[in-house]
Amino acid sequence: MSSLRTLVFFATPAHDCSYLPDREATTMFVDPRANIDKKLYSQLTSLGFRRSGSHYYRPHCEACNACIPVRLNVNDFLPDRSQRRVMKKNNDLECILVPATFSESYYQLYANYVELRHKDGDMYPPSREQFTSFLIEGTTNSLFLEMRKNGELVALAAVDTLDDGLSAIYTVFDPALEHRSLGTFAVLWQIEETRRRDLPHLYLGYWIEQCQKMNYKTRFKPTEALQDGQWRSLDVS
Template sequence: MSNLRTLVFFATPAHDCSYLPDRQATTMFVDPRAEVDKRLYSQLTALGFRRSGSHYYRPHCESCNACVPVRLRVEDFHPDRSQRRVLKKNSDLTCRMVRACFTERYYELYAHYIEERHADGDMYPPSREQFTSFLVEGATDSWFIEILDGEKLVGLAAVDRLNEGLSAIYTVFDPAYEHRSLGTFAVLWQVEEARRQELPYLYLGYWIAQCRKMNYKTRFRPIEALRDGHWQVMDPH
């Protein structure tokens, strides 16, 4: 089994940044041949890495440090007024955690979400292979949170369980439920799930100040940012 001292890393050639226009990005990947267990994955996440399928990566741009890893300190979090409204608005929904897997039901929701919300992004057009390689392959202690309106699947959140927290991977929802703020609702549910499991952190991936789509992350406080190798409470202003 691999460990931090034996891992080999590779950097991609410069490519167009997915988040900031007119920027070039470089990504550092863990050698895909490495055996990454839950313990090592947890250590990598604490160092700012993310998982996409069976790949573990983090930004490694030469002249840009806009991508900031962030996590929520669960014990100290209290929903603000807007988040309490989201919880109340969705009090009629139910959630359940199931092992990450492929089903047509999950894929149809995923495809509809990508087609309606991200037709201008690099995940379009969706495919079954894309869904599987992104959300199912490489799963260690990986789960899907089904968000249900009665028997109807209206949202799906992918989450990994780490030694010291949960890692929010991706959330999709039925665009017809956009007014429900299901992205925020999914994060709030994961906060409570981390508390139930007595896990101290919820990792929320990367925050980019110039990217409006990521603004929601700083509404969860106290949010911590990884800067210069240290996690510290972040002032988003």
Template sequence: MSSLRTLVFFATPAHDCSYLPDREATTMFVDPRAQIDKKLYSQLTSLGFRRSGSHYYRPHCEACNACIPVRLNVTDFQPDRSQRRVLKKNSDVECRLVPAVFDENYYRLYANYVELRHKDGDMYPPSREQFTSFLVEGAMDSWFLEMRIDGALIGLAAIDSLDDGLSAIYTVFDPTYEHRSLGTFAVLWQIEETRRRNLPHLYLGYWIKQCRKMNYKTRFRPIEALRSGQWQTIDIA
């Protein structure tokens, strides 16, 4: 089994940034041949890495540090008025954790979400192979949170379990239920699940101040950012 000491890292050539226009990005990733267990995955996450399928990566841009890893201290979190409204609005949603596996109903929800909301992104056009390589391959202690109303699947959140918390990987939902703010609801559910497991952190991936699509992450407070190798509580206001 690999360890932090024995891991080998590679960097991609510079490519167009997916989040900020007119910028180039470079990504550092772990050697795909490395044997990653939950302990090592947890260590990598605490160092700012993320998982996409079987790949573990983090931004490694020479002239830009806009991508900031963030996590939530769930012990101190209290929902604000808007988040309490989201919880009340979705009190009829049935939530269930299931193993992260391919299912045609999951894929259809994913494909519909990508086609209607992310035609300008690098996940378009969606495919079954893409869904599998992104959300199913490399699954370790990985789960899907099903969100249903009267048995109908309306949302799906991919979640990884770590030694010190949960990692929110990705959330999709039926766009006809956009008024329910299911993305926010999924994070709120994961906060409570992290607390139920007596774990301290919910990892939310990267935050980019200039990227409007990522603003929702900083509405969960107290938010911590990884800067200069240290996790620090930041005041977004």
């Protein structure tokens, strides 16, 4: 079994940044041959790494530190008025956690979401192979949160289990139901699930202050950010 001491890391060549225009990015990856169990994955996450399929990575840009890992202290979280409205709006949904496996209904929801919401992103055009490599491969501690209305799948969130919490990987939903704020609802549900498991943290990935699409992450307070190797409170108005 691999450990932090024995891990080997690789850095990609500089490439165009996916989030900030006119910037180049470099990504550090854990050697894909490493055997990563839940304990090691939890340690990597606390050090700012994320998982995409079977790859564990974090930004490693020479002249930029805009990508900041953030997490939420779930026991101190109190929903604001807007978040309470989202919970009330979606109290008619059936939400269950299931093993992270492939199904055609999952893929069709994912493909529709990418087609209509992310044509300018790295995931376009969607494919079954891409869905599998992104959300199914490497999922030894992973679950899918199904959100259904009258039995119909309306949203799906990929969730990883860690020693100290949950990690919100990705959420897709029916774009026709945008008024429900299902992305926000998925995070709120995961906050409650983290509490039910008596764990302290929900990891929300990277936050970039200049990237408007990521603003939602700091609306869940109290937010902590990993800066200079330490998790500290992040005060964002």
